[in-house]
Amino acid sequence: MSNAAQPVWDHAESAPQRTALHGTAGQSWSYAALRDHASTVAARLRAAGIGAGERVLLIAPSVPEFVAAYYGVLSIGAIAVTANTMAPAPELEYIGTDAGISLVIGWHAVSPAPAVAAAAVGVPYWELQRELAGLTAEDLTAEGLATDEVTAVAPVPAPADADTDDTAAILYTSGTTGRPKGAMLTHGNLHACASIYQRIHRLGPDDRAGIALPLFHVYGQACILATTMRVGASLSLLPRFDPHEMLAVIRDRRLTTTAGVPTMWNALLHAAGDADPADFASLRLASSGGASLPGEIKRAFEERFGCTILEGYGLTETTGSATVQVAGRPVAVGSVGAPIPDCEIAVRSLDGAELAPGEIGEVHVRGPVVMKGYWGRPEATAEVLHDGWLATGDLGRIDDAGELHIVDRKKELVIRGGYNVYPREVEEVLYEHPDVVEAAVIGVPDAHYGEEVAAAIALRPGASPDAAALRAWAKERLSAYKVPHLVAFVDTLPKGATGKILKRAIDRSLFESSTTDSTAG
The missing domain is CATH 3.30.300.30 (ANL, C-terminal domain)
Structure with missing residues (x-):
């Protein structure tokens, strides 16, 4: 199994001028440019002594520079710990201490919290800036980003080898009970998620994706970014969701696919007003996740935009994916689809017995997208992982067609x-x-x-x-x-x-x- 950063290098070699990323204000990177930016970050990390398996806390919005830093970290075999840009310093300090990080990288326009947290944990802080991340392989120095000393570094020619079970990223769960736990997602998890969505949605290099989802969250990071990079398509990024801006991106970039959560579809419906549906004719697919999609919103959006919304279900602990609806297949009302390829879904009673179709119980997931475990918490891992099955904490039922219906959270x-x-x-x-x-x-x-x-x-x-x-x-x-x-x-x-x-x-x-x-x- 190759490193999860490998697709970026592969497309930079085979189609260097193909567009990889669009940012705001006309910012656009080819795959060759993205590889060079990621290689720059990787080289600086190595020059600073960051090695395989070390954790780097990355706090940045959904901008191309996030992607460069993220794949720069992964490419040297280090582990990306991604966190919310709105997280206060104490929360970042907790994550940094819990994960045992060696470095903090923070976007220059984020609050002082990342720098404050780095100081509290006692690790260096690098400020990620657009002009610094934009340096090419011909200008590889550690000036400004890595250390106060200017150190010549060599580019990283290819991502380091990685085993399927090597941890690539640690994403902290929301912590609805107790302190947040870091879900360890492996290179194998990320490859599996991307490969599955590539097949299900029939994505290719000519697709044009666009999101306003945060890349520090599993949905944007694994389901969208990893999938888009795998197929060699382009990805338009908005650092924050604004329905009018998102409508403009759909129209101006002629997006073929987008993704969001139910509140976004609702906001787009209200913002569309009397816009000409022909403006959105290129959009063939919208993926919805993160929360249950009310049927009324789904029906109204599809009628207004002429685009199919396919709802899916997943958790941070399942790399954001577990079930999904498939285009062209009839969807039962309230269904979040059938298990994704190579995965299994079971509904169990409190004593662990598998329930018959129609009966409500706790949803369990098994497959290549299930996390390695919680960082540093073997007891918590043992509570939810049994023989490869993850107990999700969600209540659901499986209908006669084999599709999952999420009823609610056990705790809700x-x-x-x-x-x-x-x-x-x-x-x-x-x-x-x-x-x-x-x-x-x-x-x-x-x-x-x-x-x-x-x-x-x-x-x-x-x-x-x-x-x-x-x-x-x-x-x-x-x-x-x-x-x-x-x-x-x-x-x-x-x-x-x-x-x-x-x-x-x-x-x-x-x-x-x-x-x-x-x-x-």
């Missing part, structure tokens, strides 16, 4: 008066309301029922908040115990770096003044 299940309420089911209904733009359903403590169903709602501009009317509308479509009896209206819901709604960040005090419909049962 609401138990109201002894009845199980799956927030996703309720949210699907709420998104059908014409005034609802965003919805998140959670459980809040209740003296009588144990937990009460609560919904935080963002309405379309001009809509009037009316909790009683919304509850009455929902009661016509849901069993009474599933109706969100506590409703709070907000301007927008809290979101993570990918745009995924963060339920744990919803202020529970919002519901203190909300009234409960005592007749709901």
Whole structure:
């Protein structure tokens, strides 16, 4: 198995002038240029004494320079530890200490947090700048980026050899319980993910991809970046999501494929206005992940843009992939597709017994995309990995066609008066309301029922908040115990770096003044 950086060098050799990356403000790199930039970073790392297996913390937005630094790290056999650009210094310090990093590389426009964290951990800090990352092989010096001393270095002619099980990247999970854990993704994991998506979506070098997803997250890093580099296509990057800017990229770059999360598709729908659908005629495929995609948003987007949205399911621990819908194959409502090639899905009860189709239990995944384990945490690894099977912590069911339906997170299940309420089911209904733009359903403590169903709602501009009317509308479509009896209206819901709604960040005090419909049962 070759190094996960190898495709960049291969395409630079076979098609050096083919476009690899588009950034903002007209920035464009060929595959030859990307290889030279990555080789520059790799050479500087070697000159600084960074060797195979050492961890480098990389904090940068979705810009071409991130890609150069990332593949520069991987190409020498070192391990890229990627982190959120919005992470405060204490969080970066925790990651750096936990991973035992040797160096921090931070984008020049990011807050001082990376430099502060580097100092706290006691490792060097390199500032990644556009003009520095843009140096060519003819100007290989460590000036500015590597050390204060100017040291002549030689280019890296090819990526170092890597075994399938060698760790390529460590991505820290969100840490909804306890401190975040670093999922170790191997060179084999990254190759497998890219190869699988290349086959499923029939991607080739003539495709033009574009995203506003963060590359420090598994979705952008593995599912999109690694796949695009493998096939030798071009990738347009937006460092932050703005629906109007994304629409412009789709139109101006004539994208054939894009990827995002449900909140992005919803925002694009509202931003499109009366735009001419012909502007998006080149777009044939949109991949959705990161969270469940409400059926109403999927239908509206496909009708508006004339483009198929294929939903998939995966975790950081499965290199972002586990199941996916396939173009041309009928999709059952609520399905996230069948297992990706070479992978297996099982739904198990709490005692580990495999359940029959239609029964709800914990989803388990086995295959070449499953992580190596959690960095430095053998006990935590043993809790979720058994005989190659990963226990995901998600509740789901497999239908008669073999497709997976995610019901909810185990920890997000609401138990109201002894009845199980799956927030996703309720949210699907709420998104059908014409005034609802965003919805998140959670459980809040209740003296009588144990937990009460609560919904935080963002309405379309001009809509009037009316909790009683919304509850009455929902009661016509849901069993009474599933109706969100506590409703709070907000301007927008809290979101993570990918745009995924963060339920744990919803202020529970919002519901203190909300009234409960005592007749709901």
